[in-house]
Amino acid sequence: MSAETQPKDLLPLTEPVFHILLSLADEERHGYGIMREVRERTEGSVVLAPGTLYGAIKRLRTLGLIEEAATRVDPELDDERRKYYRITGLGERVAAAEAARVAALARQAALKRLLTGWGEA
């Protein structure tokens, strides 16, 4: 990924990719941790299966949006085959840009009264 890459160049994000970035935004996690966090946060409406999850992880790593964490969270208590991932600075900017893009769309829908209750205090 070149240094000139702007977050908007990578938009829009697919749903699994966006959820993975959100999941890693506050904490380093392994695959199972990401899957559980996404499932709980979306109340079961998004369940990432292994093929989809690691396909997205591979793309995110290639694009430099996430990276493998250098240190393991708790190697004594965990399966050593698990790898932990963390979001990069570019990944945070891309996730924020995607959130802003989706929010702008939601605002437009609210203006057309297609989305009630959005944007109200």
Next chain:
Amino acid sequence: MSTPGIEGRLFGAAMLMLPGEFRSEYGEEIRVLARDTVREAQSQGAGSARSARRRIVVDLLLAAMREHARKESVMHFNLAGLGAGIATAIGLPMVIASYSSYGFWGLVRQTGAVVGFDSSDVVVHPTIVLVGAVLTAIGLLALVHRLATASPAASSTLRIAAVVGSAMVGLGGAAMFAYALPTVSEWRGAFDLVGGLLLGPGFLVILAVLIAAGVIALRTRALGVLSFAPLAVAGSLVLLMVVALLGFATGMPMEAFVRGPAMVVSVWLVPATSVLLGAALALTPIPSGARVRRSEPRPA
């Protein structure tokens, strides 16, 4: 994944369908995640675990298709390739079938009856061979064009061989046309000899081009996931020759032999593999062409 029974085998098969590079990098993590997912589902009952296993297998199969498609950045549909692909899919099978398939001639007779020409005319077979030879040359040249990593000398040799081999087959057909004409009866022996001398070696030259180009394509993945297609066509031609030679060696009556299952299967393999090669050409643009696929950055 603790996967008893058929789901376990399906999981293993689905894992094998992932691209090797992806599997070696993420295979162990995928296994651990699948195991954890099924364990968690088992706590909600056997039905839930079965459902989780099936969902994992289906997801892996879809992921395998996606990852293969991403890996084959060389492949995408192109109109020039489509033309060459159609020529490839039709040319060689047309020539082969004209010499070895009663079914093909039945089709020619039926088509002739519909459009109102006499398919028993002596011109019909040479015309079919000539057209087939030209289409074969177009297909072989398109194949060689896609071997970006071949040296200039190898590319030139293959191009010349493709044209010469196809021309030999076409001229062989023309010589046989002249042989069949009643007006040149005193030269019939000569035309028969020329036809025999050109046709067999012409086929061998085409076979050699397919093998050489096929090896290069396979080593460099020049045709993406279908890089094996030229060798598949070559293999079908070799099989056809072996079956034909065995048939002649056993002294079977010609009609019984040509209508026999071994000959029918080996004849049909030629169009089947040629269609595959045609699809490979249609999905693979010439590397030096102006159309370059945008790679980075692109939406994630």
